[in-house]
Amino acid sequence: MMPVFSWASLSPALPELFLVMLGMVMVLAGLSQSEGAARSLCRVAIGGFALALMMLLGVNWDSAPVMNGMFVMDHFAGFMKLLILLGLMAAVALSVRYLEQEEIDRFEYPILIVFAGLGMMLMVSAHNLLAMYVGLELQSLSLYVLAAFRRNHSKSSEAGMKYFVLGALASGMLLFGASLVYGYTGALGFDAISHALAGGKAGAGLVIGLVFLLVGLAFKVSAVPFHMWTPDVYEGAPTSVTALFAIVPKIAAMGLLMRLLTEPFGSIMPEWQQVVWVLSLASMAVGAFAGLVQNNIKRLLAYSSIGNMGYALVGVAAGTASGMGAVILYLAIYMIMAAGTFGIVLSMRRGGRAYEDIEDLSGLSRTNPLMAWTLAFLMFSMSGIPPLAGFFGKLFIFQAAIASQFYVLAVLGVLCSVVAAYYYLRVIKVMFFDDPLDALDSDLGFSLRAVVFLSIAFVLFFIFSPDTLVETSRNAAAALFAG
Amino acid sequence: MIGFPILSLMTFLPLVGALFIFSIRGDAALVARNARFSALYASGFTFLLSLFALSRFNKAEAEFQFVEKTDWFPALGISYHLGVDGISIFFIVLSAFLTPLCILASWESIKDRVKEYMIAFLVLETFMIGTFCALDTVLFYVFFEGVLIPMFIIIGVWGGPRRVYSAFKFFLYTLFGSVLMLLALLTLYFKAGTTDIAVLLENPVARDLQMWLWLAFFASFAVKMPMWPVHTWLPDAHVEAPTAGSVILAGVLLKMGGYGFLRFSLPMLPEASAYFAGMVYWLSIIAIIYTSLVALVQDDMKKLIAYSSVAHMGFVTLGIFTATAQGVQGGVFQMISHGIISGALFLCVGVVYDRLHTRDIGRYGGLVKNMPKYATVFMIFMLGSVGLPGTSGFVGEFLSLLGAFKVNALYAALSTTGIVLGAAYMLVLYRRVVFGPQDNGDAAAMPDIGMREAAIFAPLVLLVLVLGVFPNYVMDRVSPSAERMLALYNKANGIAAVEPAAGDDEGGIFP
Numbered sequence: 001m002m003p004v005f006s007w008a009s010l011s012p013a014l015p016e017l018f019l020v021m022l023g024m025v026m027v028l029a030g031l032s033q034s035e036g037a038a039r040s041l042c043r044v045a046i047g048g049f050a051l052a053l054m055m056l057l058g059v060n061w062d063s064a065p066v067m068n069g070m071f072v073m074d075h076f077a078g079f080m081k082l083l084i085l086l087g088l089m090a091a092v093a094l095s096v097r098y099l100e101q102e103e104i105d106r107f108e109y110p111i112l113i114v115f116a117g118l119g120m121m122l123m124v125s126a127h128n129l130l131a132m133y134v135g136l137e138l139q140s141l142s143l144y145v146l147a148a149f150r151r152n153h154s155k156s157s158e159a160g161m162k163y164f165v166l167g168a169l170a171s172g173m174l175l176f177g178a179s180l181v182y183g184y185t186g187a188l189g190f191d192a193i194s195h196a197l198a199g200g201k202a203g204a205g206l207v208i209g210l211v212f213l214l215v216g217l218a219f220k221v222s223a224v225p226f227h228m229w230t231p232d233v234y235e236g237a238p239t240s241v242t243a244l245f246a247i248v249p250k251i252a253a254m255g256l257l258m259r260l261l262t263e264p265f266g267s268i269m270p271e272w273q274q275v276v277w278v279l280s281l282a283s284m285a286v287g288a289f290a291g292l293v294q295n296n297i298k299r300l301l302a303y304s305s306i307g308n309m310g311y312a313l314v315g316v317a318a319g320t321a322s323g324m325g326a327v328i329l330y331l332a333i334y335m336i337m338a339a340g341t342f343g344i345v346l347s348m349r350r351g352g353r354a355y356e357d358i359e360d361l362s363g364l365s366r367t368n369p370l371m372a373w374t375l376a377f378l379m380f381s382m383s384g385i386p387p388l389a390g391f392f393g394k395l396f397i398f399q400a401a402i403a404s405q406f407y408v409l410a411v412l413g414v415l416c417s418v419v420a421a422y423y424y425l426r427v428i429k430v431m432f433f434d435d436p437l438d439a440l441d442s443d444l445g446f447s448l449r450a451v452v453f454l455s456i457a458f459v460l461f462f463i464f465s466p467d468t469l470v471e472t473s474r475n476a477a478a479a480l481f482a483g
Numbered sequence: 484m485i486g487f488p489i490l491s492l493m494t495f496l497p498l499v500g501a502l503f504i505f506s507i508r509g510d511a512a513l514v515a516r517n518a519r520f521s522a523l524y525a526s527g528f529t530f531l532l533s534l535f536a537l538s539r540f541n542k543a544e545a546e547f548q549f550v551e552k553t554d555w556f557p558a559l560g561i562s563y564h565l566g567v568d569g570i571s572i573f574f575i576v577l578s579a580f581l582t583p584l585c586i587l588a589s590w591e592s593i594k595d596r597v598k599e600y601m602i603a604f605l606v607l608e609t610f611m612i613g614t615f616c617a618l619d620t621v622l623f624y625v626f627f628e629g630v631l632i633p634m635f636i637i638i639g640v641w642g643g644p645r646r647v648y649s650a651f652k653f654f655l656y657t658l659f660g661s662v663l664m665l666l667a668l669l670t671l672y673f674k675a676g677t678t679d680i681a682v683l684l685e686n687p688v689a690r691d692l693q694m695w696l697w698l699a700f701f702a703s704f705a706v707k708m709p710m711w712p713v714h715t716w717l718p719d720a721h722v723e724a725p726t727a728g729s730v731i732l733a734g735v736l737l738k739m740g741g742y743g744f745l746r747f748s749l750p751m752l753p754e755a756s757a758y759f760a761g762m763v764y765w766l767s768i769i770a771i772i773y774t775s776l777v778a779l780v781q782d783d784m785k786k787l788i789a790y791s792s793v794a795h796m797g798f799v800t801l802g803i804f805t806a807t808a809q810g811v812q813g814g815v816f817q818m819i820s821h822g823i824i825s826g827a828l829f830l831c832v833g834v835v836y837d838r839l840h841t842r843d844i845g846r847y848g849g850l851v852k853n854m855p856k857y858a859t860v861f862m863i864f865m866l867g868s869v870g871l872p873g874t875s876g877f878v879g880e881f882l883s884l885l886g887a888f889k890v891n892a893l894y895a896a897l898s899t900t901g902i903v904l905g906a907a908y909m910l911v912l913y914r915r916v917v918f919g920p921q922d923n924g925d926a927a928a929m930p931d932i933g934m935r936e937a938a939i940f941a942p943l944v945l946l947v948l949v950l951g952v953f954p955n956y957v958m959d960r961v962s963p964s965a966e967r968m969l970a971l972y973n974k975a976n977g978i979a980a981v982e983p984a985a986g987d988d989e990g991g992i993f994p
Contacts, residue, residue, distance in 0.1 A: 365640075385629070385631060386625035386628045387626075398665065399672065402669045402673050403673045433646065433647050466556060467556065470556055
């Protein structure tokens with residue numbers, strides 16, 4: 001039967017459709033406006049994301065796949081999109097002042113973010129290997145350009161180039177994996193693949209295809225050993241773009257990974273669990289040990305994000321609904337912490353110049369105590385010390401690992417977190433125990449202050465009512481196992 | 484019962500004080516003054532509350548009292564569950580007692596960033612009291628581990644020259660042990676399906692699993708305690724921490740290890756505790772003898788007392804793991820007594836350090852001539868540390884040794900040498916600082932203790948003597964809970980409870 005097209009059937013994709021329109025209108029508006037276009041378009045982007053957020057809350061979170069099964073809007077997709085939109089708003093809010101300070105305030109910036117965001121939202125809703133690839137590429141291409149956004153700066157160009165070349169390689173692998181999966185199951189849709197694998201038996205060809213898919217996605221979430229690009233791109237890209245990289249795309253890539261592993265490949269879990277196990281342990285270890293020797297705070301945070309993805313992968317490896325729920329919670333908490341941390345990194349300026357070394361924070365507790373305490377709590381939270389939010393992220397991850405009897409992974413994981421604690425503490429040490437340098441510039445701008453304030457408030461007060469978020473992320477994960 | 488949630492109030496009153504101090508603005512001198520007074524009031528009220536709780540504590544009851552329970556993570560069955568029994572109530576009182584003294588002791592010696600200092604101490608108090616109140620494993624871990632944040636800042640910001648190294652060492656050592664404990668707690672949760680300590684106590688897990696869990700708990704508590712050979716963070720942390728930091732470290736934080744053994748290892752993992760007891764005895768004996776010898780050769784006063792702490796904690800672990808009524812009660816009493824005495828000793832060091840800014844024993848001498856009151860106070864605590872009958876130090880050590888003797892006379896004999904060595908290093912310290920010729924002019928010119936310092940020492944002196952003479956006030960309350968815990972332990976290990984109640988036992992010794 002030929003499905004009859006109706007506009008109403010597209011309603012679950014309303015936020016995405018809105019973002020498409022928004023992006024195109026912004027292109028036109030940007031072209032027709034000259035002075036101050038970036039600033040006003042950034043505001044439009046934030047407003048647009050807020051509108052999309054409201055639409056997202058309005059659509060049905062339990063709808064059947066639409067567009068011939070390409071696009072699904074379930075609780076998982078809904079919650080991940082919620083996080084993505086919030087993250088995008090934070091990332092744009094952090095950028096506004098920075099773009100002007102660095103004189104890279106061109107109108108393409110917010111537009112690229114809108115398109116990247118659209119790609120990310122398609123990724124977490126993808127229900128077909130092709131839809132997955134299209135979403136991923138839309139996101140990646142926008143991000144490559146953003147990494148090289150300061151085009152007259154060699155490091156930024158280098159970052160864009162590296163990201164692009166390695167990213168293209170990863171996309172190629174992903175596509176190759178997808179073609180193998182198609183070849184061995186004869187299906188591209190997630191439901192159909194899952195149906196073909198229902199017996200739990202997978203041939204070698206299919207497993208190879210799955211591994212290639214995993215490799216491609218491991219690159220996107222910067223899991224070791226596919227992490228090489230991360231420190232260079234984080235360091236070279238303009239800091240506001242680094243903030244974006246740290247806050248949002250990983251949520252989308254991790255969401256895609258979770259859906260891919262649980263929905264189409266859920267029945268051959270043992271095949272991918274061991275791969276994820278290795279990725280996760282390697283990421284935690286490299287994230288912890290390589291971070292020890294970094295002096296540039298952006299590189300440090302790059303390794304920190306590698307390590308954090310390792311922890312998230314522990315929950316994925318567990319392969320259970322509670323494990324995936326823990327991952328979603330972890331990603332949400334990590335996103336908020338990263339937003340606050342980058343807010344502070346973006347305000348490391350003296351006399352109008354940006355500074356990026358950890359040592360540049362020396363004695364911050366004397367020159368700007370509020371900022372120092374904020375960063376200190378964020379660092380304690382990142383290292384997983386209770387009663388801060390970061391602890392609960394790790395708690396539920398490891399609880400899931402224990403429940404799936406991954407004892408070795410859990411033990412090695414927590415030990416890595418002790419190693420990583422050292423470099424987080426080092427940041428605190430520099431701020432609190434060292435002699436002060438000149439004060440940092442104090443004109444931070446309202447939007448940056450707001451992001452940092454919300455972030456630290458969440459980190460400090462999560463403990464008092466953790467219920468809603470825990471519950472929502474568990475519901476979201478349950479949707480993955482519903483079908 | 485009391486009509487209001489006294490445990491929550493005690494736990495969070497200091498935090499409210501900290502928030503209040505945080506909100507103080509204005510002229511630096513005024514802020515410092517207000518911060519000091521606010522901290523003193525907040526911690527003082529907490530202490531009064533703790534005394535009130537102690538007065539309402541039903542000593543005949545072995546179960547948890549003043550219990551509070553509300554949902555926290557209802558989806559996961561994790562709840563906010565507080566309660567105290569005879570073992571934990573005294574640690575709470577001890578924490579609440581030492582904090583105001585610490586704030587008084589820092590009144591003049593801390594001049595820099597007073598506001599932050601007071602906030603850190605009050606937050607620390609919240610975490611300490613919370614640790615001893617918590618009856619949910621996740622809540623316990625939150626408080627237990629949360630202590631690291633304020634302590635790291637206290638050592639690192641207001642510490643001595645090597646503060647950075649010490650703060651890192653303290654933090655990472657403790658974190659290393661704690662994360663393993665976290666996994667053990669999660670495994671217990673997974674196996675038993677609950678994080679409620681009261682329920683976990685009644686439902687021991689399988690024996691094989693107990694072994695692993697015990698080791699994980701041990702990693703945490705042995706570091707915290709600290710036991711030989713993972714004690715090396717303690718001398719560093721003690722030496723570099725400001726006086727009040729050392730007092731809290733020795734007075735309360737070390738006790739978290741012992742409390743953990745009593746709350747988790749022994750009753751929840753009874754078979755593993757019996758299995759590993761031999762190892763604990765030997766580690767304790769090594770700690771007692773080895774660290775006493777190390778203490779003998781120290782030139783730094785704080786380091787000497789730090790090593791003596793390790794030795795005294797050796798008696799605690801020895802006593803606890805004998806799993807006899809005397810040993811366990813002795814362990815608890817020794818922890819309380821050591822909390823008071825070692826805290827007081829660090830305050831004694833603080834008094835002379837504030838005047839001369841050195842901890843080198845050789846820089847002092849003949850203080851009895853210019854500081855007679857100080858010499859008296861110091862003597863009382865020194866003798867308490869040695870374990871002279873009549874001071875609180877005697878009771879704990881004696882009972883621990885009695886417990887050890889029941890297990891094996893050799894253990895008791897070896898540990899007793901620790902008491903002799905303890906007398907040796909403490910007397911040497913006392914002689915070199917207080918007696919002898921006044922070779923150093925500046926030391927000879929130091930004024931005696933003033934009113935503020937006297938006010939700090941008076942309650943400590945009183946407690947050392949009163950607890951030494953009337954230990955039964957504590958024992959009566961500890962004993963039902965200790966008995967209950969031992970009953971769980973014995974039941975699991977198939978030992979018939981033949982021992983008479985400890986209260987009767989001691990009747991002859993301490994009438």
